[in-house]
Amino acid sequence: MYPRSISNLIEAFKYFPGVGEKTAERRAFQVLGMDIEQTNFLIESIQNVKSKIKRCEICNNLTEEDKCSICEDSSRNPDYLCVVEDPKTIVYIEKQGIFHGYYHVLNGLISTLDGINPEDIRLDKLIKRIENGHFKEVIIAVKPCLEGEMTSLYINNILSGMDILVSRLASGIPMGADMEYIDPITLEKAFDNRKKIV
């Protein structure tokens, strides 16, 4: 019904999870209404994200260089390592300014139900980093759910022979909630009340 280039763009917008026919249609018309500078910037940004973004070779954070800006920052506190599930969580914690150590991004969580094993999320890379480093505390900041618990316990188990405190963000974070939607005060409390995994 629409000219081909419009119906193609509608189809393309449907690649975004959660975007249906109506929203895709609205977005396509919004593109039609944009300045050419805006669409050029949009296109260029999509291209750059796909071509430039890679994982930090130390911590798996998103970066355009070999190492991310946090791993490169020698002014941070080398005693603390915060383990997160997702690079977005790093940005959110950083925005609050309540943690000044280093981070490590997992590629997911252990899930026996979905057949995701420690090797699938490259836990060996994290363990090796801790073994070769001088961290005094590893703070596990993954969301509180079954998979989060399993992953925490697994990491704690492996590190149990070492002289490192392994802690977990305190509960107070609602079960099943996404990390980046937690309000700052709850997040800070959760940092303050972190507990050693026994």
Add this chain to the structure above:
Amino acid sequence: MYPRSISNLIEAFKYFPGVGEKTAERRAFQVLGMDIEQTNFLIESIQNVKSKIKRCEICNNLTEEDKCSICEDSSRNPDYLCVVEDPKTIVYIEKQGIFHGYYHVLNGLISTLDGINPEDIRLDKLIKRIENGHFKEVIIAVKPCLEGEMTSLYINNILSGMDILVSRLASGIPMGADMEYIDPITLEKAFDNRKKIV
């Protein structure tokens, strides 16, 4: 906080009306997660929409050619001209298969409040088309609001000397609507336009 290419993409998504920080962030990460074929198709579709889409020289509908597919379709009923505000309305009416005449797209509606005059929405083009055509009825299918009423009345006024029926889509209570959720103006219209049950 994010690498530059990601924060640029987040900014770019905010060009879409109604898209805020959170949604833009989610969309940017969805782009990161897409196949390269998908992003290439998305980029190409945006480029094509901006470079190929123009207005039909007869009816202002969106088209990749000089004339749109409806204006080029000689099998349609030449007695009826349906005046709409937006090309999207054409697609919606066509999907229902309830109208088989031709269309004309206005570039908005007359609004004295916003200083939008008949010449701003190129009503002269519509009038000239009707004067030079052989339409028996002009059906005005713009949304029922103050601006819609003014535009309808203006068109009706100009065409009053000609042997053409100018009509307006009935307004009233939508099918299946709950009586108590109908706004007062619609309810009043529905009373005014009540019809004898035959």
